[in-house]
Amino acid sequence: MPGNRFNAYADHTVGIGLRIPHYQHIFSRKPVVDWFEIISENFMIDAGRPLAMLDQIMDRYRVVQHGVSMYFGSVTAPDPEHLRRLKQLVQRTKTPWLSDHLCWGSVDGTYTHDLLPLPYTWEAVERTVERVRMVQDFLEIPVAVENVSSYAAFTASQMTEWEFLTEVVERADCGILLDVNNIYVSAMNHEFNPMDYVNAVPAHRVAQIHIAGHSRYEKYILDTHDHPVIDPVWQLYARATERCGPTPTLLEWDDHIPSFDEVHAEALKANRYLRRKQPAQELVEAAS
Amino acid sequence: MKNQLNALLLTAALAGLTGGTTVAAQSANSASNGSAHFTNAGLNFGSQDTPAKHSCKGKNDCKGQGGCKSSDQGCKGKNTCKGKGGCATDGSKMPKALFA
Amino acid sequence: MNLESIQREMAAAVMQPLTRDENMRERAADGRSMAEIAESFVAPNSRLNAFERLEIYNRQYWYRVLSALAEDFVALRAVLGSRKFASLSVAYLTEHPSRSFTMRNLGSHLPAWLRVHPELTGRRHSLAVDIAKIEWAFVVAFDSAQRAPLTLAEIAALDGSSQLSLQPHIELMELNYPAENLVLDLHQREKRQTSEAGLGSDEEEQPPAKLPRIRRKPTWLAAHRVELSVFYLRLPREAFLMLTALQEGKMLAEAMEAGFADSRIPAARRAAKLQQWFKSWAELGWICARET
Structure with missing residues (x-):
């Protein structure tokens, strides 16, 4: 893996999300896994079993942090206690890069604990850029922002989601965690072509890729992380790796979690695309 | 008299602290690796993992029913799924894939 | 509508309780129509109107926080x-x-x-x-955090005016039932x-559990952690009062006095009790120096 400055030139290949139902398997069988992604908020505590388990994992495996409550797009300032605890965890895990979502979720100190979509406006670009820069400066490691699955769009939007993402990452000079399942979910919910999104993303900024499964309802798709990755999402992944080159890739599985082996096997399907010879022409162009 | 009584109590408390701290230190150094601590700790609720609170999944309104796979007959009969359109049986009600 | 207004309006809508049928309410708390509120900032698509799209987030919010609370x-x-x-x-x-x-x-x-x-x-x-x-x-x-307990050197320097503290993971409870x-x-x-x-x-409706007979009885309890396990330890009333006073930052002598106020323990036995309690708490590493 060549890596880039947005993932600290990491050589990470395919990883899976660290989930409690797999602890026993991991500790007893010690499977070969390239890396685990942890949800930062589950470990931003003072002490106790979660941190002890994490320390044991880190004795053997590489860990990358992924957050769910930084809310880069929230208008109210982040909680200093949140930032303090996050930095403490960054120092503990030595995560080479850190990701969180391009969304908002709290207002006036009240938290929805959801990843709420932003209106794609210039005002939102400015607010978000400011927050990403501040967090990146504070944490002193590369930060990547992840595109979210969304179920609502805003009348105020002035651009497409991929234009919004591009504006934010270029101005904040940060990386992208490209979730190709989220692109698919949002494309179905907002009736756009997901391949247009993948083709428009600034490929040289992609630090990491997420893959996952979802649930389809009659009138919308929900990003439930409780199924295998479907073929159309693998097609988006194939195109993303074609554009970005081999990129650290992570499978998220958060509900009805099957055995460790099943989850890991699903993740390793990504190697079908990662091991192909990649011209990564666009990266060469971006670098020149 | 009261002062004497208080001094006696303070001496007892400090003696207790000293004794307990010594026992803890010995126990920590011994092969039992502190297991003596458990004998007077009370009712053990165990060292189980509590469920992790945070993830970035969307919350399913048909939780516990395996989601809605293409072969499902929807999430019928559950209060939590009432009025939400259930699951598509074959995805045909979604727009056709928009791949170029 | 600017970003701040959208976020305030959307947060209020998302966090508003659902109806009995788990739908979004027709009216906001202030009486405004939720359909009109939704239409003021949410765009419809060919399958869902603005109300229905906002409703997805309204449901998702409640499913998430309710299940998180139920787990605890x-x-x-x-x-x-x-x-x-x-x-x-x-x-x-x-x-x-x-x-x-x-x-x-x-x-x-x-x-x-x-x-x-x-x-x-x-x-x-x-x-x-x-x-x-x-x-x-x-x-x-x-x-919660685990701090270093008092050392022998620190104990040697204590007197009645010393202020101590308890491990942050200790939670003291005064109960009406011995319910642990x-x-x-x-x-x-x-x-x-x-x-x-x-x-x-967990999705099926559960009636109230049939409980064994439990008699009301004043109970004093401490929850605490040893290594990685959580324990519940019954405390005598006096010990509970003393620990609570220490936790509140009272001086050691004051804490002992608070513990024995209205106590039925005969004066002659109090020193022995105190020694026993403090020994036990020190063994468990409960007592720490006051944080400066």
């Missing part, structure tokens, strides 16, 4: 039954929405809030409050049912 109050849910627990959870979270980046703290106000809402628990109110205290104490004891065994039983029962019925059993 398994025994309370069992004692009240799932229906009553759900209504009280909605009422609680409406009054105390999350003010923290972590859902770990969702239930922090529940014991105190429940105490002043007997109308939501029915005849098992007092027991329900005790159970909520015991379950919240588990959350605190499970992952019941809570443990209910947790184990829930665990068995989940593993037997598989995932999803």
Whole structure:
């Protein structure tokens, strides 16, 4: 893996999300896994079993942090206690890069604990850029922002989601965690072509890729992380790796979690695309 | 008299602290690796993992029913799924894939 | 509409309680039409109108916070039954929405809030409050900080005016029922049912659990952590009062006085009791120097 400055030139290949139902398997069988992604908020505590388990994992495996409550797009300032605890965890895990979502979720100190979509406006670009820069400066490691699955769009939007993402990452000079399942979910919910999104993303900024499964309802798709990755999402992944080159890739599985082996096997399907010879022409162009 | 009584109590408390701290230190150094601590700790609720609170999944309104796979007959009969359109049986009600 | 207005309006809509049928309400708390509110900032698509799209987030919010709260109050849910627990959870979270980046703290106000809402628990109110205290104490004891206990050198320097503190993971409780065994039983029962019925059993309506006879009896309890396990330790009333005073920052002599105020322990036996308690607390590493 060549890596880039947005993932600290990491050589990470395919990883899976660290989930409690797999602890026993991991500790007893010690499977070969390239890396685990942890949800930062589950470990931003003072002490106790979660941190002890994490320390044991880190004795053997590489860990990358992924957050769910930084809310880069929230208008109210982040909680200093949140930032303090996050930095403490960054120092503990030595995560080479850190990701969180391009969304908002709290207002006036009240938290929805959801990843709420932003209106794609210039005002939102400015607010978000400011927050990403501040967090990146504070944490002193590369930060990547992840595109979210969304179920609502805003009348105020002035651009497409991929234009919004591009504006934010270029101005904040940060990386992208490209979730190709989220692109698919949002494309179905907002009736756009997901391949247009993948083709428009600034490929040289992609630090990491997420893959996952979802649930389809009659009138919308929900990003439930409780199924295998479907073929159309693998097609988006194939195109993303074609554009970005081999990129650290992570499978998220958060509900009805099957055995460790099943989850890991699903993740390793990504190697079908990662091991192909990649011209990564666009990266060469971006670098020149 | 009261002062004497208080001094006696303070001496007892400090003696207790000293004794307990010594026992803890010995126990920590011994092969039992502190297991003596458990004998007077009370009712053990165990060292189980509590469920992790945070993830970035969307919350399913048909939780516990395996989601809605293409072969499902929807999430019928559950209060939590009432009025939400259930699951598509074959995805045909979604727009056709928009791949170029 | 600017970003701030959209976020305030959307947060209010998303956090508004659902109807009985788990739909978004037709009217906001201030009487405005939710359809009009939704249309003011949410765009429809070919399958869903603005109201329906906002409703997805409204449902998702409640499913997420309600399940997070239920995970921490398994025994309370069992004692009240799932229906009553759900209504009280909605009422609680409406009054105390999350003010923290972590859902770990969702239930922090529940014991105190429940105490002043007997109308939501029915005849098992007092027991329900005790159970909520015991379950919240588990959350605190499970992952709160562990500080270095007092060293022999620090103990040698103590006198009656010394201020000490307790381990941050210690939660002291004054209860009306000796309910910790019941809570443990209910947790184990829930665990068995989940593993037997598989995932999803939590979605079915659970009537209030049949409980063994439990007599009201003043009980003083400490939840604490040893290594990685949470324990519940019964305390004599005097010990509870003393530890509470120490936790509040009272001087050692004051704490001892507070402990023995109105005590039935004969004066002649108090020194021996004190020595025994402090020895036990020191063995457990409970007593720390006051943080400066």
